Amino acid sequence: MTHPELLHTAIDARDPRALAEFYRELLGLHYRPGDEPPAPPAPDDEDWLVLLDSRDQRVLAIQGKADLRPSTWPSEEVPMQLHMDFRVPDAAELELQRERAEALGARVLMDRTQVPDEPLCVLADPEGHPFCLLVG
Known part of the structure; x- marks a missing residue:
């Protein structure tokens, strides 16, 4: 029997490029070809960016979501949902x-x-x- 394989974890963001840059720097990742930052000014349609590890395996995808409400953890007003x-x-x-x-x-x-x-x-x-x- 085969099982599904995790492709990557997708994270919502109001500013996908900024969050992708945060995780790229923090975790030493790099962009999937074609997702690299463009020269300024950046296009407004950067709503799906994929970050790869040193073996070019997908790790994270950052997805644009303009109305995202950040978690208020440890308060449960807006739950963590995933970490x-x-x-x-x-x-x-x-x-x-x-x-x-x-x-x-x-x-x-x-x-x-x-x-x-x-x-x-x-x-x-x-x-x-x-x-x-x-x-x-």
Whole structure:
């Protein structure tokens, strides 16, 4: 029997190019041919961008959604709905990657980096989607 295979995770964004750039920088990804940023001014129809890993495998797709309401997590007013976990090898790398994410436009939602059993940090990307950086 065959099973479906995950192609990529698609994320909604009010500004797809900006969010694609955030994850491209944070995760060291690159654009699918044809999705690379154009020279300014950018066209208004960039509503589906695909990011690939170093083996040219799809990882993320960013989809335009003008009326997106960002998650308010930890409040449930607008639920999280989906989040991604990114693993780093140790606490020092966790701190480095948290700082990188913030410099790229993320904001910290919860900091548990001092918890010895499971150090992690929950951040929101520039569109408000929560994601975790954790030691694992």
